[in-house]
Amino acid sequence: MTIPFGARLRSAMDERGPLCVGIDPHAALLDSWGLTDDIAGLERFTFTVVEALAGTVAVFKPQSAFFERFGSRGVAVLERAVSDLRAAGGLVVMDAKRGDIGSTMAAYAEAFLRKDSPLFSDALTVSPYLGYGSLKPAVDLARESGAGLFVLALTSNPEGSEVQRAVRTDDPAGRTIGATMLAHLAEENAGETPMGSFGAVVGATLGDLSSFDLDINGPLLAPGIGAQGATPADLPAVFGAAVRNVVPNVSRGVLRHGPDATALRDSALRYADEIRAAVGA
Numbered sequence: 001m002t003i004p005f006g007a008r009l010r011s012a013m014d015e016r017g018p019l020c021v022g023i024d025p026h027a028a029l030l031d032s033w034g035l036t037d038d039i040a041g042l043e044r045f046t047f048t049v050v051e052a053l054a055g056t057v058a059v060f061k062p063q064s065a066f067f068e069r070f071g072s073r074g075v076a077v078l079e080r081a082v083s084d085l086r087a088a089g090g091l092v093v094m095d096a097k098r099g100d101i102g103s104t105m106a107a108y109a110e111a112f113l114r115k116d117s118p119l120f121s122d123a124l125t126v127s128p129y130l131g132y133g134s135l136k137p138a139v140d141l142a143r144e145s146g147a148g149l150f151v152l153a154l155t156s157n158p159e160g161s162e163v164q165r166a167v168r169t170d171d172p173a174g175r176t177i178g179a180t181m182l183a184h185l186a187e188e189n190a191g192e193t194p195m196g197s198f199g200a201v202v203g204a205t206l207g208d209l210s211s212f213d214l215d216i217n218g219p220l221l222a223p224g225i226g227a228q229g230a231t232p233a234d235l236p237a238v239f240g241a242a243v244r245n246v247v248p249n250v251s252r253g254v255l256r257h258g259p260d261a262t263a264l265r266d267s268a269l270r271y272a273d274e275i276r277a278a279v280g281a
């Protein structure tokens, strides 16, 4: 029987610490590594990160767009990276932020969450802004495959608040949209131990979130540390008691230390230590 994503993630967090390293091959990073902004540069960048960190870090989040921009050859690099990371015991959260009407959502889900798909990942980021219910095919397939989802709830970017903090006129409780997504996830994860597989994306940049119920019995993917200005020390104030379920993501903050493999590893280990110290893990 496949162990569900939430349980696998909890073990990985306990063993390797809760850090998620984002694999985001920005053109500017390729340039700073002395690489060309083409398929050869993409390949070198990606496998340098994979080889340096695959046995050390708990979770990896490749950003699909940076691979898609090179067409099918870029996607082939992504497929190999996913497979190498998973073979080395890392968990892969595919950051593709998919979201569509239910029948099309089913096809997106098959691309990333069907076990025999070339891009099968441990979890997928999804956008619920066609309505949470539109994600049902992805929720169902994730359950069947032992995979997980990370649903955009309160994103790290300043523009997110006009949507996510808007108050619903169709809700008798007058909740915000972000709070509604968190409530759906809490329902999805009810009764699961050690935690459920359906996570929320909640930015580490957002300051005090005590007006939101972050107790969803599932993981909270927290981007924003490093290049976007948040630090590991901010985590307890932002997440309160939910901090033990937080998976902080750092992309450029680690990647800028390449191409030297030791410098990449040292940076990831430093972030992992600072995060552990901040969250008391």
Ligand SMILES: O=C(O)c1cc(=O)[nH]c(=O)n1[C@@H]1O[C@H](COP(=O)(O)O)[C@@H](O)[C@H]1O
Pocket: 022, 024, 061, 063, 095, 125, 154, 155, 156, 157, 201, 202, 203, 223, 224, 225, 226, 227, 228, 249, 250, 251, 252, 253
């Ligand atoms: O879903 C995400 O991963 C995500 C959500 C969010 O609210 N904010 C956010 O920055 N991200 C992603 O997290 C990564 C952050 O990268 P750095 O700012 O370089 O650490 C990028 O891949 C973003 O696409």
